[in-house]
Amino acid sequence: MQRYFFNEPYQNQSCFEATAEMYHHMVHVMRMQVGDEVYLAFTNQQVIIAEIVEITAQTLWLKEVAKESQQKELPIEITIASGYPKGDKLEWIVQKGTELGAHQFIGFPASSSVVKWDAKKLAKKAQRLTKIAQEAAEQSHRQVVPTIQLLDQKVSLERQLADYDMVLVAYEESAKQGEKAMLAQVFNQLTTNQRLLVIFGPEGGLTPQEVDQFEEKGAVLCGLGPRILRTETAPLYLLAAASYHFELNG
CATH class of the missing domain: 3.40.1280.10 (SPOUT methyltransferase, trefoil knot domain)
Known part of the structure; x- marks a missing residue:
């Protein structure tokens, strides 16, 4: 599953917006469609699994499905x-x-x-x-x-x-x-x-x-x-x- 980094801390919200380079990669490079899932990683080390719910001409919207539980970072x-x-x-x-x-x-x-x-x-x-x-x-x-x-x-x-x-x-x-x-x-x-x-x-x-x-x-x-x-x-x-x-x- 593809992973993308948001340059902001995680906050619980109804939908997450992907634009610009992230949008381009999801839509034009990976050819993703509504229903596909990705990982979204935030600056406070929270990672979620998100599902694409809508794709417009310049914006892609995702909703949270679950949180990633496995720790990937070294403890130091x-x-x-x-x-x-x-x-x-x-x-x-x-x-x-x-x-x-x-x-x-x-x-x-x-x-x-x-x-x-x-x-x-x-x-x-x-x-x-x-x-x-x-x-x-x-x-x-x-x-x-x-x-x-x-x-x-x-x-x-x-x-x-x-x-x-x-x-x-x-x-x-x-x-x-x-x-x-x-x-x-x-x-x-x-x-x-x-x-x-x-x-x-x-x-x-x-x-x-x-x-x-x-x-x-x-x-x-x-x-x-x-x-x-x-x-x-x-x-x-x-x-x-x-x-x-x-x-x-x-």
Whole structure:
């Protein structure tokens, strides 16, 4: 069943109105008709099953049939912060990371980042990534669409560290030294609705100076197993580990 996101909180009402892009997708892409059912997801994580009751030239009306009961979101909010990688790797991270349960994605210019995006390019890129996140959230039946934040300065990320309950830095030197306990320790410390930020470097990794700066602001270094992961693979490893720990492990 198709899933659509309303950019508003759920309120109990007789009918829900679909217009613009949502209307176009339902009517012209999916060829839906009166009697068809869809999922409608709202910003307060309420999801309902709704039936199409009327289709006009520009508007489609739906009525609530039932509420979705299954919880689809991780019990903690995980933000993935990636030093800008080359090519379309950030799109891959957002798409697959959304499927795996990330709550937010932050891009920042790390010292080793090769790409240099101006304000116009960042705005256009953020728009595309938001679209990718929404499509991935629909496909994976998420209850929320992850938010996208693309920064033009690394210091903007540093200023946000205090907003999180825990901050991890995925550091390949920690992996090389055999560190393997910190990720599990952090997962064990976190409780429902707490916020975790995890910082990943670009292809060249994070510099020792960057790592020191993050540590000075309270971040903790961690390895992600004995193998060195690519910049687009590491966030997916972490999210999969979080899903196992919080959703599948007992």
